[in-house]
Amino acid sequence: VVQRVLLILAFAVFVVHPRAESEYDLEPQRGSRQLRRQHPRYAQSATPQKLTKTLQGILFDSDYDNGSLLDIQETGTDQFAADLYTDSGELGTARYWLRFRMTGVAGRSIRIAISHGRNPRPVIRMGDGPWRRMTADEAPDLNTLALSFGADTDIAEVAFFFPMGYAETLRAVGDIVRRTDSATTFVIGKSSQGRDLWMVRVTDSTVSDVGKHRVWIHARAHAGESTASYAMLGFLLQITDDSYLGHWLRHYCIFTVVPILNCDGTYLGHTRWDSRGIDPEREWDTPDRTPEVASLHSLVNQFMAGPNPIEVSLNLHSTQGNYTDTFFFKHLYPSVSHEFEAIQQRYIEAFRNSTPLFDNRSPQTSQLDDDQFIESYYWNHWRENVMAMTYEGHFLRRITDNEYITDEDYMELGRGLAIAVIEYFDLPILPPSERWGWVLY
Numbered sequence: 361v362v363q364r365v366l367l368i369l370a371f372a373v374f375v376v377h378p379r380a381e382s383e384y385d386l387e388p389q390r391g392s393r394q395l396r397r398q399h400p401r402y403a404q405s406a407t408p409q410k411l412t413k414t415l416q417g418i419l420f421d422s423d424y425d426n427g428s429l430l431d432i433q434e435t436g437t438d439q440f441a442a443d444l445y446t447d448s449g450e451l452g453t454a455r456y457w458l459r460f461r462m463t464g465v466a467g468r469s470i471r472i473a474i475s476h477g478r479n480p481r482p483v484i485r486m487g488d489g490p491w492r493r494m495t496a497d498e499a500p501d502l503n504t505l506a507l508s509f510g511a512d513t514d515i516a517e518v519a520f521f522f523p524m525g526y527a528e529t530l531r532a533v534g535d536i537v538r539r540t541d542s543a544t545t546f547v548i549g550k551s552s553q554g555r556d557l558w559m560v561r562v563t564d565s566t567v568s569d570v571g572k573h574r575v576w577i578h579a580r581a582h583a584g585e586s587t588a589s590y591a592m593l594g595f596l597l598q599i600t601d602d603s604y605l606g607h608w609l610r611h612y613c614i615f616t617v618v619p620i621l622n623c624d625g626t627y628l629g630h631t632r633w634d635s636r637g638i639d640p641e642r643e644w645d646t647p648d649r650t651p652e653v654a655s656l657h658s659l660v661n662q663f664m665a666g667p668n669p670i671e672v673s674l675n676l677h678s679t680q681g682n683y684t685d686t687f688f689f690k691h692l693y694p695s696v697s698h699e700f701e702a703i704q705q706r707y708i709e710a711f712r713n714s715t716p717l718f719d720n721r722s723p724q725t726s727q728l729d730d731d732q733f734i735e736s737y738y739w740n741h742w743r744e745n746v747m748a749m750t751y752e753g754h755f756l757r758r759i760t761d762n763e764y765i766t767d768e769d770y771m772e773l774g775r776g777l778a779i780a781v782i783e784y785f786d787l788p789i790l791p792p793s794e795r796w797g798w799v800l801y
């Protein structure tokens with residue numbers, strides 16, 4: 361009880377009320393020691409990926425939240441060549457993020473030579489319109505953008521995938537949280553560059569916390585992996601829903617959502633690393649090196665010592681590999697026990713039953729690293745008491761109809777991650793209510 365009161369007091373201090381302003385990432389090396397860090401090699405303190413440059417009357421601009429463009433040159437009339445920023449971190453280089461705005465494009469047709477890696481069709485938005493996948497004409501190959509603009513479209517923005525910046529993420533989270541009284545937002549720390557690190561707690565506050573399951577998710581350890589942010593938002597929408605499923609989940613669970621871990625890298629328009637060239641995904645053996653990981657580490661320890669320890673932990677990422685489906689890294693014996701393998705599979709099956717957008721067609725496995733990852737930390741300290749896995753979204757085609765996957769699909773997958781919790785814990789049926797009605801599940 362004392363611990364719990366202290367925990368509540370500690371959080372009360374930090375409660376904030378959200379305001380309106382407010383390569384291949386295959387990661388197959390998860391079990392290997394090849395990517396062991398050597399020593400900190402800090403990234404440049406300047407931000408070369410933040411560019412403003414005018415060519416032939418077009419202002420090319422990446423100097424804003426999540427923007428990233430190293431340089432652009434003119435190669436002919438209405439023809440340009442763009443260079444993308446390459447992260448250089450202590451684990452090597454990475455480059456699969458781009459995002460920039462063009463102003464002054466009304467009535468023009470331009471070609472941009474741009475080598476952007478493995479996403480065959482980046483996304484575009486005209487003016488303030490919605491993001492959409494480029495067409496085959498607009499992105500004929502991996503090295504070309506061929507864009508035409510109407511007379512009334514003077515501003516357009518392009519990005520690697522459906523993008524989501526730091527402030528954009530917090531604004532979207534704030535919009536969801538404000539609509540419900542079941543969510544509370546906390547600032548749990550600061551990033552290296554001083555940005556707020558958020559946590560959202562969701563539960564039914566009219567029901568006692570005694571015996572509730574704690575479910576943890578955090579997203580965006582890697583800056584360019586924006587599918588993770590959409591999945592996180594879908595998850596948050598599901599657990600705050602004023603629906604039978606929403607009430608069912610909140611009745612039996614306390615959800616802890618960290619919307620964005622790599623705050624600085626995301627703002628800067630990095631692909632993977634933070635502002636200092638460090639991979640915050642692989643810092644759990646030296647958590648104090650990065651303030652974001654230190655904050656999570658301390659929070660995990662508090663929860664695990666408290667009355668509602670974490671029982672499920674999901675770590676949301678994106679992959680660029682040629683996978684046909686979203687996947688989890690399922691850790692195998694002998695790095696974990698057979699029992700742990702079984703609880704991971706139990707969650708995977710529950711997720712499979714919760715959404716048609718996942719069929720586990722690209723299952724991935726690994727030997728759990730000794731100590732670098734959050735999953736390693738849980739395993740070393742709490743074994744089978746915490747079902748902890750990394751989730752990987754992809755940038756390519758959805759399994760239902762082979763069309764390119766969208767931001768909406770990722771939100772739907774995020775809803776599925778929450779709904780899967782019902783089957784995973786085998787939550788007892790909640791008595792029906794006139795207000796929520798019954799939902800067939």
Ligand SMILES: [Zn+2]
Pocket residue numbers: 385387581582585677678
């Ligand atoms: Zn990742």
